[in-house]
Amino acid sequence: MSTLRVGKLEGLSANSNEIRVPSGHKLIIESGGQLRTDSILNASGASSFAVNSSGNLTMAGTVTAASFSGNGANLTGLTMEAGPRSCQVWTSEGGFTWYKPGSWCKRIKVEVVGAGGGGSGHGESGAAGGYTAEIIDVTNTNSVGLTVGTHGHRSCYAGGAGHGTASNFGGYCGANGGHGANRNHGHSGGIAGHGYGGHMNLYGGGGMGHNNQTGHGGASFWGGAGTGCHHHHDPVNHWTEQAPGAGGTSGFHHHTCGTHGNRGMVVVWEYA
Secondary structure, three states, rough: OEEEEEEEEEEEEOOOOOOOOOOOOEEEEEEEEEEEEEOOEEOOOOOOEEOOOEEEEOOOOOEEEOOOOOOOOOOOOOOOOOOOOEEEEEEOOOOEEEEOOOOOOOEEEEEOOOOOOOOOOOOOOOOOOEEEEEEEOOOOOEEEEEOOOOOOOOOEOOOOOOOOOOOOEOOOOOOOOOOOOOOOOOOOOOOOOOOOOOOOEOOOOOOOOOOOOOOOOEEEOOOOOOOOOOEEEHHHHOOOOOOOOOOOOOOOOOOOOOOOOOOOOOEEEOOO
């Protein structure tokens, strides 16, 4: 392998002389040495640049490389990739598995909402599921099992509507489902679910109690409940037209039934 060793190298630019390092060879800056350039420095494939202890690499232009080694503790002035590279979303009820998209993925942001509880009649509506968010280091993790909560079923006036069930991201974090109308007290709205285990854990919105008009279901972190209807129409026709985790809207009066709560959701944002 050929090696070029220098104590100081200056004056390189895109419009002057070039030093090319063929694939498989190295340009090494010894201890105390410097490499200065205003042009683009590109190391790819099998080529490499080695800066030994106390050496300096000073760039006014752009450095591109297939990879960097070391812990980078003394690197300054770098523009790092800040946003997520990709995202996966689960909205169907049941159990699933998140798989890391590649070795480049080092961190993920997980957002989880529990399913909403069902609504009843006469303004008595279901509550929303809770919400949690967590940042997780997945450097040494390749997959995690997850669950999307099942929606709470509706009931007719004065009947107890179904609870929404919890969503989770393995053992890291999760969110309980919202309660159905009339399940905690008579003629009452459902009690909201709450998040747990994450860096941020929130309650969903509670359901409305008995009244003489349609009661909207509790709003989740992602938005509000479904459409209310007059007694000539059935609100269950619109139960999927609401935010993930929202509680079920009630029927108009005692001759009507409410609508289902909405299912939960798990979102994973993937970062380098």
